[in-house]
Amino acid sequence: MAHVIEERTPKMSERSEFRTRRLRRNELPVDTVELARYLIGKTVVRETKRGRVAGRIVETEAYLMGDKAAHFYRGRTKRNGSLYLDRGHAYVYFCYGTHFMLNVSGERAGVGGGVLIRALEPVEGIEWMRRRRGTRKLQDLARGPGRLAEALGITRGQDGVDLTAAGSELWLGTATRATGEIGESVRIGITKDAQRVLRFYERGNEFVSGPKGMRE
DNA sequence: AGTGCGATTGACT
DNA sequence: GTCAATCGCACTA
Numbered sequence: 001m002a003h004v005i006e007e008r009t010p011k012m013s014e015r016s017e018f019r020t021r022r023l024r025r026n027e028l029p030v031d032t033v034e035l036a037r038y039l040i041g042k043t044v045v046r047e048t049k050r051g052r053v054a055g056r057i058v059e060t061e062a063y064l065m066g067d068k069a070a071h072f073y074r075g076r077t078k079r080n081g082s083l084y085l086d087r088g089h090a091y092v093y094f095c096y097g098t099h100f101m102l103n104v105s106g107e108r109a110g111v112g113g114g115v116l117i118r119a120l121e122p123v124e125g126i127e128w129m130r131r132r133r134g135t136r137k138l139q140d141l142a143r144g145p146g147r148l149a150e151a152l153g154i155t156r157g158q159d160g161v162d163l164t165a166a167g168s169e170l171w172l173g174t175a176t177r178a179t180g181e182i183g184e185s186v187r188i189g190i191t192k193d194a195q196r197v198l199r200f201y202e203r204g205n206e207f208v209s210g211p212k213g214m215r216e
Numbered sequence: 217a218g219t220g221c222g223a224t225t226g227a228c229t
Numbered sequence: 230g231t232c233a234a235t236c237g238c239a240c241t242a
Contacts, residue, residue: 061223069223079238097235099224116223146224189223 020173032106032113036062041179055120068192072112099146
């Protein structure tokens with residue numbers, strides 16, 4: 001078995017010496033909008049047999065009760081049930097017949113609320129992200145909700161996973177470094193309740209999705 | 217049982 | 230800039 005030894009010094013984003021710890025449920029705000037802000041700078045970690053893939057959250061959107069753009073606007077259904085689990089559970093939605101999207105439930109059990117994770121700054125397992133995504137370009141690995149899910153190998157199989165449970169295959173971790181200033185804007189790609197300011201992102205971060213004006 | 221469409225992406229003019 | 234891909238699900242009947 002031949003091994004290729006990387007001789008150059010890895011870039012900061014490729015080092016796996018960062019430290020992160022699984023967030024406990026009682027550390028998560030009990031409010032979807034607060035959670036959407038809180039999650040900026042935190043990590044999403046995916047554990048597989050092959051190893052760990054992780055990224056730093058740089059963009060989120062909140063979906064609330066009474067919000068026409070929310071998947072649970074018309075009530076609880078077979079598909080959206082995970083959005084009614086206690087805060088910190090995964091809701092994975094299959095969209096356009098091609099992409100999965102990762103959300104984190106944001107309220108107490110029985111109340112609907114979700115935070116869509118829209119973009120990650122790759123932190124660990126970058127070679128695995130490249131293989132899953134079929135591109136080398138660091139900026140395109142997890143910039144956008146569909147890309148992010150693909151990079152982490154997330155499918156409906158992860159729907160309902162408790163992101164705070166010990167040993168879960170997918171979890172939320174503490175920040176690996178200081179979080180920058182948080183910007184706000186309207187949400188991307190929706191048509192109903194489109195004027196509401198419920199998108200949050202780390203200002204100036206190159207891994208945030210959307211046009212230039214929505215990243216600064 | 218049939219239908220319309222969506223919290224996107226990548227390829228192409 | 231435009232546009233097709235491609236599927237499950239919720240809604241109508």
